[in-house]
Amino acid sequence: MKIVNLVREKVGIFFKKISPFFVKIKTLFISMGRKIKSVFNSAGFKKILSSKWTKGICFTLLVLFALSQVLFGILIYGFKSEDKVTRTVAKIIPFPIAIVNQDFISYDDYLHEKDYIHHFYETTQQDKVDFSEIDKQITDQLIEDRLIGFQGLIHHEHVKKTEIDLTMKDIVDQNGGDEKVSKVLNDLYGLNLKQFRSLVKSQMLRDKLDQDLIARVTVSHILVRVDKTAPDDQVAAAKAKIDGYLAEIKGGADFAEEAKKYSEDTGSAEQGGQLEPFATGEMVTEFSSAAFKTKVGEISDPVRTDFGWHIIKVEAKTGKIEKSFSDWLDGIKKKSLIIKFLK
Numbered sequence: 073m074k075i076v077n078l079v080r081e082k083v084g085i086f087f088k089k090i091s092p093f094f095v096k097i098k099t100l101f102i103s104m105g106r107k108i109k110s111v112f113n114s115a116g117f118k119k120i121l122s123s124k125w126t127k128g129i130c131f132t133l134l135v136l137f138a139l140s141q142v143l144f145g146i147l148i149y150g151f152k153s154e155d156k157v158t159r160t161v162a163k164i165i166p167f168p169i170a171i172v173n174q175d176f177i178s179y180d181d182y183l184h185e186k187d188y189i190h191h192f193y194e195t196t197q198q199d200k201v202d203f204s205e206i207d208k209q210i211t212d213q214l215i216e217d218r219l220i221g222f223q224g225l226i227h228h229e230h231v232k233k234t235e236i237d238l239t240m241k242d243i244v245d246q247n248g249g250d251e252k253v254s255k256v257l258n259d260l261y262g263l264n265l266k267q268f269r270s271l272v273k274s275q276m277l278r279d280k281l282d283q284d285l286i287a288r289v290t291v292s293h294i295l296v297r298v299d300k301t302a303p304d305d306q307v308a309a310a311k312a313k314i315d316g317y318l319a320e321i322k323g324g325a326d327f328a329e330e331a332k333k334y335s336e337d338t339g340s341a342e343q344g345g346q347l348e349p350f351a352t353g354e355m356v357t358e359f360s361s362a363a364f365k366t367k368v369g370e371i372s373d374p375v376r377t378d379f380g381w382h383i384i385k386v387e388a389k390t391g392k393i394e395k396s397f398s399d400w401l402d403g404i405k406k407k408s409l410i411i412k413f414l415k
Contacts, residue, residue, distance in 0.1 A: 141165070148179050149413060159183060169414040170211060172218040177211070182414065184267075185210050191262040211412060217274055219404055224277050229284060231276045239276060240269055286400065287352065287391035289363045292327060292345035295337040297380040307376075314374045314381040321371060327385045336380070346387065353396040359384070364394060 144161050147153035148169075159180075166178040189210060193201050224230055244253050250265070257263045263271075294317055298310035317334055321327050328344025335341040352360055362375040363384050372384040393400055 152414070154183065169412070170215055171409065171411040171413075172215050173222065173408050173410075175218045175222065177214045177218065179414075181214060182211065185214060188261040188263050188267075192260055195260055211414065215405075215410060216401065219401065219408060220274075220278050220281060223281060223404065227281065227285060229277070229280050231273055231280060236269065236273050236276065239272055240265075243272070282397045283391075285391055285393050286397050287364070287389065287394045288349040289386060290349045290388040291347055291363050292331060292343075292385045292387060293337065293340070293347065293359075293382045294327075294331045294335040294345055295380055295382050296334075297336045299380075300378040310381050311374060311376075314383055318371070318374065318383050321383075327371065345385070349388075349390070351391075351396050352394050353399065364389075 140161075144158060144165070145167065147158050148162070148167050162179040162183065166176070166180065168176040169179050169182050170177045186207060189206060190203065193203075193206070244250055247253050247256070254265055257265065257268050261268075294314070296310045296313045296317075298307055302310075313334075317330055321330055328346075331341055331345030335345050337345070340347055350360070350363075352364065354360070355363070356377045356379075358375055358377045359382060362372045362382075363386060366372045366384060366386045368386050368389055370386060372382075372386075375382045375384065395403070
């Protein structure tokens with residue numbers, strides 16, 4: 073208690089010492105506020121504001137501003153002007169080239185994206201490049217970026233600064249260091265590391281939404297191959313085999329060991345039949361449908377695909393949206409208000 077009281081005493085002394093300083097600051101601001109108020113309330117200032125000369129200047133400025141808006145609007149929307157003056161104005165005035173729900177894409181955003189993509193194609197001297205089609209794709213990509221950014225807010229998904237730092241470090245380390253990466257970025261795209269970091273952040277958010285929201289299933293399977301055009305007797309023989317393996321597993325045999333012994337999918341047999349996690353649409357329809365319908369820890373009934381007969385054990389499921397990322401994003405686009413001003 074003595075220590076606590078001593079600390080409190082020291083804190084009290086400290087605040088007593090600095091309180092006159094804050095009183096002086098407060099007095100100064102009050103005094104300044106009164107002086108400014110008196111200026112604005114003075115008869116002379118009101119007279120200046122009400123004079124025809126002042127009103128004329130204000131009106132002229134408003135007219136000039138409106139005319140400049142119209143002029144640069146024509147240059148941007150009618151002629152897609154990219155001269156230095158238009159670019160400078162576009163940095164100050166955010167002329168929208170597309171509305172995306174509650175957000176918009178400015179002409180400056182569009183030009184920034186267009187510059188580095190065109191720079192790449194021109195530097196690499198690729199033949200038969202349809203730049204008009206590329207420019208449409210640039211607008212579509214910017215729209216997607218806005219939609220993905222909003223979905224990040226809705227689903228409380230964001231990319232931390234430390235995550236971006238680590239990713240940037242990996243990219244730089246794996247490609248020869250800052251100096252070499254900076255040179256490649258500048259030569260190929262006309263970008264610096266800061267601009268590239270922004271692109272990396274956008275891609276990381278996209279990947280994060282994909283990994284965390286899109287449903288994926290991890291399965292092990294046993295395959296008995298039979299051609300999709302095989303005669304009925306071969307199909308029946310393969311089915312009898314897979315039924316036999318399923319019976320052994322239900323009788324207590326280990327699924328992974330059975331897969332190692334019997335599965336004709338040589339790529340996964342050595343791993344006990346286990347496959348990489350996949351989302352809807354990433355496997356053949358029959359296989360994917362059976363995998364997503366089967367509960368975790370359970371084994372499906374035999375499923376036939378173009379490859380043959382399978383039995384599937386579901387090891388794990390993640391995510392909640394049973395669509396591919398592209399289908400999910402297409403669905404969001406259809407529900408969104410998207411208006412393009414630049415064709």
